[in-house]
Amino acid sequence: MFSSKALFRMALLMAVLYSCGTSQPARRNVLSPGAPGSVDNRSGKHPSQTVFTKPNQITKRQQEEERKKINTTVERREEPAAGSGDTALANASYKSPSYYKYITDSIQRTSAKASYYRSTESLFKQMAVVPNPQNPAVNAQWYTTVNFDARKPNFVILHHTAQTSAEQTLFTFSITRTGVSAHFVVGRDGLTYQMLNEYMRAWHAGKSRWGAITDMNSCSIGIEIDNNGEEPFSEPQVESLLKLLGYLKNKFGIPQANFIGHADIAPGRKDDPSKYFPWKRLADAGFGYWYDSTNLQQPPADFNALLALRVIGYDVSNPATAIKSFKLHFVQTDTTPVLSDYDKKILYNVYLNYM
Ligand SMILES: [Zn+2]
Known part of the structure; x- marks a missing residue:
């Protein structure tokens, strides 16, 4: 027998699952600047981001409502459902791997996969549109090329x-x-x-x-x-x-x-x-790349460590953090923002791979 509390929880869980499975498609302009992760997944827009327009543009408010709906659903599920009759979830301790697996499997089944297919479909549609009607730089007749891939x-x-x-x-x-x-x-x-x-x-x-x-x-x-x-x-x-x-x-x-x-x-x-x-x-x-520990040479007298880091690829706008990142990767035993003579030998050796 279920207690009335347990029955209430079951009803709540079913309502949540039902509402999630039948929610309207979350239409997002996935190629727009400012979409989450467009460049920096937290810092928003990038000025050089290409502007595309989705055929059925929806308002920001609609997007926000959709986002809230899904997040609320997740938050509600973060209460362990002990006594709900669902043994898989009830047996899982809060935030254990089995707890996360149960919740994630449910989200995947009810919303994530559908959302994935909607997004990919939207992307394909947007990428197939040439010339883009929003591109003011195109002012001539449309000719398509036939030679391309992804x-x-x-x-x-x-x-x-x-x-x-x-x-x-x-x-x-x-x-x-x-x-x-x-x-x-x-x-x-x-x-x-x-x-x-x-x-x-x-x-x-x-x-x-x-x-x-x-x-x-x-x-x-x-x-x-x-x-x-x-x-x-x-x-x-x-x-x-x-x-x-x-x-x-x-x-x-x-x-x-x-x-x-x-x-x-x-x-x-x-x-x-x-x-x-x-x-x-x-x-x-x-x-x-890694350095050749059997052949670590003294760098030349005019060796510029910062320039070498830059050649490898590091952003040296803050030299101390660039050195720390380099040492985390190639020295590992010490990540102080200073290059010892030995560190410089490693750097010189790694740098030669990039020349
Ligand atoms: Zn990371």
Whole structure:
């Protein structure tokens, strides 16, 4: 027998699931500037962002209402449903992997997958429109080319999740209010999840810079590795990651130099992946560079360390944070913002790979 309280909770859960499954499509202008993650997933617009117009434009208010509806649904579900008769959720401790798995599976089933297909369909429609009626620079007859394909990612950006389980990260990327995502999530157990097609733009890099590129989301694949930032990465996880990197490198012809970390492209703002990340092992397998410890030479007298960092790709507008990011990646045992003679030898050795 269910108590009246339990029956009420069941009714509430059913109402929530029903309203979610039958809600109107959330139409968002996914190619518009200012869409979450358009350049910086938290900092809004980028002036150089191309302006596209979606055929059935909806108002900002409608978008906001849709967003609130989904987020409210999620918040309501964050109450453990003990006594609801749903044993899977009742047996899961609050915020345990099984708790997140249950909630995320429910969101995926009822709203996330539908939202994904709506967004991709909207993107395809917008990309197929040429010339764009909003483009005032086009003032001649329309001729189409017949020779093209999709743009491809040319970088892989590696992250640690700083969360407690892969399930928590899958949840984080399944709801709109977080405004973050990645193409892949690699669990500690070696399970690799794909959340987004590689040709789509995930929101993982945020405000970042590498060389002259200031929109890393547009040219990269984002991989989130389940790790809290204060622990070594597990062997099954590293093996799965290497397999994934090999697949991406072959499929898109990504250069060895272009496998880098979030901290590399966002000095002073990000510190992932942590000092425990096995960059040398990746470099030995052809993903990113490492220095040759058996052949560390003294740099020339006129060696300019900041210029070398800049050549590699670091944003050196703040030299101290650039040095810290470099050391997090290549020195790992010490991340003070100062280059020792030994650090300079490492830097010179790495720099030669980029010449
Ligand atoms: Zn990151």
